[in-house]
Amino acid sequence: MPVNIPDTLPAKALLEAENVFVMGESRAMTQDIRPLKILILNLMPLKIVTESQLLRVLSNTPLQVEVELLMTSTHAPRNTPQEHLVAFYKTFNEIKHLYFDGLIITGAPVELIDFEKVTYWPELCEIMDWSKKHVTSTFHICWGAQAGLYHHYGIKKYELGKKMFGVFNHQVLTPKEPLLRGFDDHYQAPHSRYTEVRQTEIDAHPGLITLSTSPEAGVYIVASEDRKQIFVTGHPEYEESTLGEEYWRDINKGMEIAVPENYYPQNDAEKKPLVTWRSHAHLIYSNWLNYYVYQSTPYSLGEL
Structure with missing residues (x-):
């Protein structure tokens, strides 16, 4: 089964052109099946780009996935057309009475700002608290x-000396963990961030377990003890061009930024990037949907 999205969402035509199996809502309504209801809180500025990235990796599953897009009401997006937001996004007040099988909270370009100083922090905290009783499992990405x-859990973030930027090698620490089923012992994943969480603080918390780390990029996948919350510090959903677009954007702004590591052949930014993380990206999201959402969620979402 494909991911089920509105017929007019721009990502639908883009993904169909890539031979990604998506289904418009009009066709999905004819199927006698209870789809998984996934809510995406999109905090990224280029929302249409992030929609396509996430829908691409959510589509690689035999389950029908129905997606609802959520934005904050306490911060006005400036990089997405208003008509797109009106047509496809809901605010928290519109959905807080509902229940969902899964929630994805994206990253956001606010890493160097204290959490409490982020304009929508109180609203985000309300959504995260709400998720504990209204969502089966929540998947947090990067700053999210x-x-x-x-x-x-009170785990602090720390500013890095330089941006963690590139594609890095990671190792599996818990090979029997369902989320990591099918993973190679070592695999690649992209990172793009200025801050980190520290392994010592996570190890000291009894409610958290580290599933995967990187010698260079540090903590990568963390799970709550009940597996209802998954934390991924990188961006497995990134497209082939994303790191390069971020690099050239910063170069054109006159910023000092290093070429993303292990991304371009011979670290030559004029060359075509080599994708080494695509299989991992599809696997982590399909495992999450299968083992932590579908296998755990009640048939009637009201039972949550």
Whole structure:
């Protein structure tokens, strides 16, 4: 089964052109099946780009996945057309009475700002608290992972000496963990962040377990003891061009930024990037959907 999205969402045509199996809502309504309801809190500025990235990796599953897009009401997005937001996004007040099988909280370009100084922090905290009773499992990405670890467990973030930027080798620490089923012992994943969480603080918390780390990039995948919360400090959903677009964007702004590591052949930014993380990206999201959402969620979402 494919991911089920609105017929007019721009990502639908893009993904179909890539031979990704998606289903418009009009066709999905004819199927007698209870789809998984996944809520995506999109905090990224280029929301249409992030939609395509996440829908691409959510589509690689035999389950029908129905996606609802959520934005904050306390911060006005400036890089996404208003008509797109009106047509496809809901605010928390519109959905807080509902229940969902899964929630994805994306990253956001606010890493160097204290959590409490982020304009939508109180609203995000309300959503994260709400998720504990209204969502079967929540998948946090990059800054979203740092925000979730801080809010739920008091894990602090620390500024890095330079941006963690590139594609890095990771190792599996818990090979029998369902989320990591099918992973190679070592695999690649992209990172793009200025801050980190520290292994010592996570190890000291009895409610958290580290599933995977990187010798260079540090903590990568952390799970709550009940597996209802997954924290991923990188961006497995990134497309082939994403790190390069971030690099050239910063170069054109006159910023000092190093070429993303292990991304371009011979670290030559004029060459085509080599994708080494695509299989991992599809696997982590399909494992999450299968083992931590589908296998755990009640048939009637009201039972949550």
